[in-house]
Amino acid sequence: MTDTNLSLGWPAPAKLNLFLHINNQRDDGYHELQTLFQFVDYCDYLDFKVTQSSELTLHSNMSKVVADCDNLILLAAKSLQKFCNCEKGAEIWLDKRLPMGGGIGGGSSDAATTLVALNALWNTQLSKTQLMVMGLELGADVPVFINGLSAFAEGVGEKLVPVSPTEYWYLILIPYVHVSTAAVFQDPQLTRNTPKLDLDSLMSAPWKNDCQNFVVKRYPQVANTLGWLIEYAPSRMTGTGACIFGQFELEHQALEVLAKLPKDMRGFVAKGTNISPLESHLTRL
Numbered sequence: 001m002t003d004t005n006l007s008l009g010w011p012a013p014a015k016l017n018l019f020l021h022i023n024n025q026r027d028d029g030y031h032e033l034q035t036l037f038q039f040v041d042y043c044d045y046l047d048f049k050v051t052q053s054s055e056l057t058l059h060s061n062m063s064k065v066v067a068d069c070d071n072l073i074l075l076a077a078k079s080l081q082k083f084c085n086c087e088k089g090a091e092i093w094l095d096k097r098l099p100m101g102g103g104i105g106g107g108s109s110d111a112a113t114t115l116v117a118l119n120a121l122w123n124t125q126l127s128k129t130q131l132m133v134m135g136l137e138l139g140a141d142v143p144v145f146i147n148g149l150s151a152f153a154e155g156v157g158e159k160l161v162p163v164s165p166t167e168y169w170y171l172i173l174i175p176y177v178h179v180s181t182a183a184v185f186q187d188p189q190l191t192r193n194t195p196k197l198d199l200d201s202l203m204s205a206p207w208k209n210d211c212q213n214f215v216v217k218r219y220p221q222v223a224n225t226l227g228w229l230i231e232y233a234p235s236r237m238t239g240t241g242a243c244i245f246g247q248f249e250l251e252h253q254a255l256e257v258l259a260k261l262p263k264d265m266r267g268f269v270a271k272g273t274n275i276s277p278l279e280s281h282l283t284r285l
Contacts, residue, residue, distance in 0.1 A: 103239025112145030148279030
């Protein structure tokens with residue numbers, strides 16, 4: 001017998017920052033930036049069981065996630081409950097595949113998928129725009145995952161303009177180190193004065209990440225990973241790190257380099273996609 005309250009396989013995809021420029025730091029401490037987000041088809045997955053009590057329970061294959069009282073999945077669910085005065089709850093299972101502290105948006109993506117999924121399953125009927133406003137309270141990257149389209153972002157990352165960069169294949173390498181986004185943005189040595197440019201200029205200029213040189217100097221694991229991959233393909237760091245991605249025209253090219261990966265490195269091959277796997281899942285319901 002099918003459990004009609006059970007909904008399986010909601011994807012929470014990774015993202016790449018194809019470029020990331022930090023323009024200045026505001027008086028409130030947040031940073032103004034310009035960045036280009038693209039999704040890849042490599043995801044965490046969440047299952048949801050709607051309950052008639054308001055209790056929220058999280059299970060995961062990664063115990064550290066469940067033990068975190070500030071877990072973004074539970075915070076997202078609580079935010080939706082409170083905003084909508086929803087008396088339903090949920091039991092949530094997270095199949096964690098994306099690395100934590102990797103700069104590919106794992107926690108933010110999990111939060112976005114939770115908001116989108118529970119909005120559908122609880123029938124709270126919020127618009128995508130309303131969910132994005134709620135998501136911004138959880139993290140600057142959450143709105144782009146809710147929106148579900150590759151985007152040029154400004155502000156702290158919440159002002160989104162849809163764009164369609166080439167959907168390359170990527171080899172994404174995961175150094176064995178956790179890079180704290182907060183620590184990177186708090187360090188006085190970080191570059192914060194890249195001039196703002198219009199979108200056409202940014203799309204045609206060489207792409208770079210203002211955090212990369214800073215992180216490479218402080219984390220030898222990131223430096224070593226970048227140094228290895230850049231021998232095979234154009235390669236950059238995503239977000240505040242630690243993950244490094246190399247760009248390939250064809251899947252087999254990326255897989256051939258993955259096969260050469262030294263034993264002390266790890267990674268995966270994924271396809272860039274301008275419509276997120278979450279958005280595609282939602283349209284199929």
